[in-house]
Amino acid sequence: MNSLSVTWRSLACVLFSPVLALAQSVAVTVNTGTAVRTVDERVFGLNATMWDGEAGSAQTVNLIQQAGVRTIRIPGGSLSDEYHWRVNKTLNNTWTWSSGMNKFADLITGVNAQAFVTVNYGSGTPEEAAAWVAYANAATTSDAAIGTDSKGYNWQNAGTWAALRAAAPLGTDDGMNFLRRSRATPYALKYWEIGNECYGSWETDQQAVQWDPFTYATRAKDYITRMKAVDPTIKIGVVVQANEDELDAKSPQTPLVTNPRTGAAKKGWTPRVLARLKELGVTPDTVIYHRYEQAPKADAITWGGAYENDATLLQKAKTWPTDAAAIRQMVTDYLGATEGAKVEIVVTENNSVYAKPGKQTTNLVNGLFLADSIANVMQTEINALLWWDLRNGTDFTNNNGTDLYGWRGWGDYGIISSAASGGPATSYEGYPTYYAFKLLSKFARHGDSVVQATSGSSLLSVFAVKTLAGDTNLLVINKDPSATTTANFTVNGFTPASSASVFSYGKPQDDAAKPGGSGATDLASSTMTVSGASFSASFAPYSMTVIALSPASTTPTTPTTPTTPTTPTAPSTGGGGGGGGGGAPSLWFVGVLAALAWVRTFRKYSRA
Structure with missing residues (x-):
């Protein structure tokens, strides 16, 4: 089994396609100016x-x-x-x-x-x-x-x-x-x-x-x-x-x-x-x-x-x-x-x-x-x-x-x-x-700022950080075992460059580790095109993905300074902070099935 990342294989976890725009759709909002804490x-x-x-x-x-x-x-x-x-x-x-x-x-x-x-x-x-x-x-x-x-x-x-x-x-x-x-x-x-x-x-x-x-x-x-x-x-x-x-x-x-x-x-x-x-x-x-x-x-x-x-x-x-x-x-x-x-x-x-x-x-x-x-x-x-x-x-x-x-x-x-x-x-x-x-x-390293991110679905958790270098990184976890989900992102206070780096791990990489399996077992990596602060991306079932957005300009928004330590409150029933809300997903459309069939031709993996 090959443990090297293969760039195009990330398409198996993160899909960017007009057809997939008809998949389950979730609204995601990232407020880069609202800091939660320092990593x-x-x-x-x-x-x-x-x-x-x-x-x-x-x-x-x-x-x-x-x-x-x-x-x-x-x-x-x-x-x-x-x-x-x-x-x-x-x-x-x-x-x-x-x-x-x-x-x-x-x-x-x-x-x-x-x-x-x-x-x-x-x-x-x-x-x-x-x-x-x-x-x-x-x-x-x-x-x-x-x-x-x-x-x-x-x-x-x-x-x-x-x-x-x-x-x-x-x-x-x-x-x-x-x-x-x-x-x-x-x-x-x-x-x-x-x-x-x-x-x-x-x-x-x-x-x-x-x-x-x-x-x-x-x-x-x-x-x-x-x-x-x-x-x-x-x-x-x-x-x-x-x-x-x-x-x-x-x-x-x-x-x-x-x-x-x-x-x-x-x-x-x-x-x-x-x-x-x-x-x-x-x-x-x-x-x-x-x-x-x-x-x-x-x-x-x-x-x-x-x-x-x-x-x-x-x-x-x-x-x-x-x-x-x-x-x-x-x-x-x-x-x-x-x-x-x-x-x-x-x-x-x-x-x-x-x-x-x-x-x-x-x-x-x-x-x-x-x-x-x-x-x-x-x-x-x-x-x-x-x-x-x-x-x-x-x-x-x-x-x-x-x-x-x-x-x-x-x-x-x-x-x-x-x-x-x-x-x-x-x-x-x-x-x-x-x-x-x-x-x-x-996704995140010491000293980065965790910023506010909310998802409209409990099956799609989204988190965000502003890095010390000025990038905005997104972590997206699709907890649905069978459905691809499209996230419609709105990133406030940050204008991303037109190209973003994508890293992901999911069923294709995991399956490649099976005895006799083929393909890359390591993280998949690729780039994606981003058209401004509002964009969409689709995430395969049972996958976790990082999207690294670099700024379009050299003057990124500085998040507000969080209180240290931040004393949390009990989570609301509507989600927030990145844990995902309870919003119901939209319908699953026939068009996505064809796209997923195309994707499957590439899949394989990888107390006390």
């Missing part, structure tokens, strides 16, 4: 895991660079609460994991990415976390004391661990050569978080009172104090949930806390953590949120409820503003307006299903969802989104039903494959989620 590169993030032995390989680094990933989180979701970084083991295991700090560092530095590090709350100590900060960030001359922890291990001082980083490997490995990197220069890892989903009884928690918000917040103070004593410049986050009443059934149900604004008594994890932190005089730098959109079929059968559904998944991302607003309200309520304003919201895990990944995770719908999720997060004040994950593992045992779109008969959270008999031939094949990242790198 933070941390939204283009990805989790790396300790069980991925290829995490730091040159080939992985090259693929992640090409995908435009700008942030990496380590060491591996729920296992973070069992992971001892110094020995690259979890709990009392005698064996080591495939990737440790050495390979993680190769990935982070190779991509030149920012990083989030999850320290061990469940079975670790604040001193262990502080020593990890020292290894990553301290100078070899640092004498910041760390000391002996509650388990009796003496972590000495920060310089001890910086010196280990700077040392050359020993002739006889003492089990720590993977940490000897001959590197005196610190890695300068800025973002840290205390534990992973510590509110959940699925997490390892060796505290006397397990999954307890009071205990968590109390220990968090000690973690923050000790970690910042080593490096006061780092940013440290605590884990939260978006629902004020949400609490695991196995967590202590009391005491309740009172919301200072509403007077209501609340038992939820987030209110109790934040209220305790305020009581202790501690303001975290970030609050950490994880979001998975669906239950797996096996769990839904056991406990009831809905499970993976393509159409449902593709409408989930537009609710990000609701979650962002709920979290911001709790931060303000329980920490106070002044201290709460210092706290940023970040999302360090997101995917389509919370466990038992089936075929939806590896097929085209999840790629569309990834692009939609990140683009909708950019409509909120959330400053980071890290997808779960880079490379996870091939699983044939979950929901691979024919009611889900796609030809791959296995699940995998990763954006890059893991070789398996009957599945991927190598551990370096990009899934549609990989190409969604790559497409987003054509």
Whole structure:
């Protein structure tokens, strides 16, 4: 299979034809003078895991660079609460994991990415976390004391661990050569978080009172104090949930806390953590949120409820503003307006299903969802989104039903494959989620301005940015599985040049990756003619497209400066912000069928 882009192949995803003007038609308005926020590169993030032995390989680094990933989180979701970084083991295991700090560092530095590090709350100590900060960030001359922890291990001082980083490997490995990197220069890892989903009884928690918000917040103070004593410049986050009443059934149900604004008594994890932190005089730098959109079929059968559904998944991302607003309200309520304003919201895990990944995770719908999720997060004040994950593992045992779109008969959270008999031939094949990242790198980069875009259909999401170079880029996601949709664009405040660059990914590229498939598996690219600020383009079913409009003049409109951070409001029922409205599409005309028949002659492809 040829992985090179073929210019004319983009016609399979984006069609410009008088005949196709009769297809379903949607009005799209872009207001380039109305800024929503500034793009933070941390939204283009990805989790790396300790069980991925290829995490730091040159080939992985090259693929992640090409995908435009700008942030990496380590060491591996729920296992973070069992992971001892110094020995690259979890709990009392005698064996080591495939990737440790050495390979993680190769990935982070190779991509030149920012990083989030999850320290061990469940079975670790604040001193262990502080020593990890020292290894990553301290100078070899640092004498910041760390000391002996509650388990009796003496972590000495920060310089001890910086010196280990700077040392050359020993002739006889003492089990720590993977940490000897001959590197005196610190890695300068800025973002840290205390534990992973510590509110959940699925997490390892060796505290006397397990999954307890009071205990968590109390220990968090000690973690923050000790970690910042080593490096006061780092940013440290605590884990939260978006629902004020949400609490695991196995967590202590009391005491309740009172919301200072509403007077209501609340038992939820987030209110109790934040209220305790305020009581202790501690303001975290970030609050950490994880979001998975669906239950797996096996769990839904056991406990009831809905499970993976393509159409449902593709409408989930537009609710990000609701979650962002709920979290911001709790931060303000329980920490106070002044201290709460210092706290940023970040999302360090997101995917389509919370466990038992089936075929939806590896097929085209999840790629569309990834692009939609990140683009909708950019409509909120959330400053980071890290997808779960880079490379996870091939699983044939979950929901691979024919009611889900796609030809791959296995699940995998990763954006890059893991070789398996009957599945991927190598551990370096990009899934549609990989190409969604790559497409987003054509859409927006750090410092660009997100501007207002609205669509008249919930099946056609449209987003827009003004780039630092003065271009206007449009991201269009057609969520309809079978119908081509024509968008009638009105771009206010910007006059585009007569030619635009187009990048797209959809069914033709995905199908080309099938065994025996033909054609290009990479993004398709082309140019299109644009006749002023009002123009039309048609988008193939299940496709995602970026249209890059350069200005006709050298004096583009400067968008209004957004408030930072932008506090979102709940989305309206009529759409907006790029998430798509609920307008009904117009009729499907016979003329488009002939055009689609012509197009089909060219089609082919390509947790924790």
